[in-house]
């Protein structure tokens with residue numbers, strides 16, 4: 001079976017890995033001209049840990065793991081206003097037990113699929129399905145036939161737009177935008193993620209990198225929908241420059257670093273809800289089909305688990321209709337559970353007023369104070385994932401896989 005996967009982010013290569021193991025022939029088409037580095041740390045939580053164990057990539061992930069100490073809210077003068085240490089919430093808070101830079105995870109998955117065909121710098125321009133297969137036209141001018149097509153091309157999925165309907169039907173703006181990029185570290189972070197909140201609902205942040213000379217810059221702000229060109233990075237950088245002008249702490253160095261950054265990422269904080277994940281021979285995976293936004297912290301976990309279940313059901317049923325239905329049935333409760341936003345959502349995390357910021361810091365400091373720590377830990381304790389991984393006979397587990405190097 002020839003399967004075309006659109007998107008070489010996290011979900012795409014994870015699915016390609018399993019499909020190839022099971023004897024399918026996956027091809028991955030990626031819009032970017034090469035593997036995309038960048039992003040901050042992402043979380044591998046709950047059942048997703050079992051998936052990466054079964055893939056045999058856990059040793060590689062552990063070798064690249066970043067050990068963050070927690071999240072600290074800092075004032076404009078750099079003084080700490082409140083902090084959420086990672087160990088207090090036992091990995092269930094904003095810093096999870098296994099944190100890895102998104103670029104590192106992507107590299108591990110690409111290195112674990114050396115024999116998969118990756119088509120970089122291209123994308124699907126048209127799809128036409130029949131009982132026999134799907135004819136795919138590529139923007140680069142070629143046309144090929146596949147048995148199945150998988151949309152793993154993120155929140156703004158092209159496959160979803162072509163086979164399911166316009167983005168406005170499925171993507172719900174949650175009231176903010178976020179940007180991540182690598183910069184020279186303006187201060188020693190000592191393992192802490194630091195966030196300065198400025199009035200207007202603006203977050204300026206730094207997260208550690210493996211190399212202490214560098215940091216991951218973060219700029220987020222609350223806003224209704226903005227019209228901008230998603231392909232025009234200079235327009236997005238100019239927008240951020242305007243939005244963060246005059247903010248204190250390290251904002252100036254972060255903005256200067258952003259201008260030179262070559263791994264710049266900018267997107268809206270959005271949720272994706274698609275009632276039916278498949279249309280005939282086309283199916284959605286990861287953010288393209290179900291995305292709870294970075295606020296929920298489970299996007300990467302759901303992609304990895306989704307890739308395993310989709311491949312497993314394809315192998316188990318031998319018929320794509322039954323497999324797609326089973327994939328959604330098995331995943332549904334877990335996706336609903338892990339799409340829940342933290343209490344207060346974006347409004348509590350990113351207050352608009354100076355009073356709101358002080359109130360959030362005071363609340364965080366009170367909740368993490370010695371007498372109340374136990375109560376907080378209990379309230380935040382991770383509930384077990386609402387899914388049990390099946391052992392699909394056609395998807396043999398690996399203890400570890402050898403990785404080939406990836407050219408960035």
Ligand SMILES: Cc1cc2nc3c(=O)[nH]c(=O)nc-3n(C[C@H](O)[C@H](O)[C@H](O)COP(=O)(O)OP(=O)(O)OC[C@H]3O[C@@H](n4cnc5c(N)ncnc54)[C@H](O)[C@@H]3O)c2cc1C
Nearest residue numbers: 007009010011031039040123153154158286287294299300
């Ligand atoms: C560069 C980058 C940095 C990120 N950083 C963070 C972060 O710091 N924190 C966080 O929580 N989440 C981040 N995310 C999102 C996070 O990776 C996902 O929420 C999650 O891992 C689910 O992965 P996914 O594979 O479904 O989607 P994604 O990781 O978004 O991957 C989708 C892939 O599809 C590609 N694509 C898009 N359109 C097309 C098209 N028309 N044709 C072919 N390919 C296409 C994209 O280039 C991308 O490689 C980032 C995503 C990207 C792309």
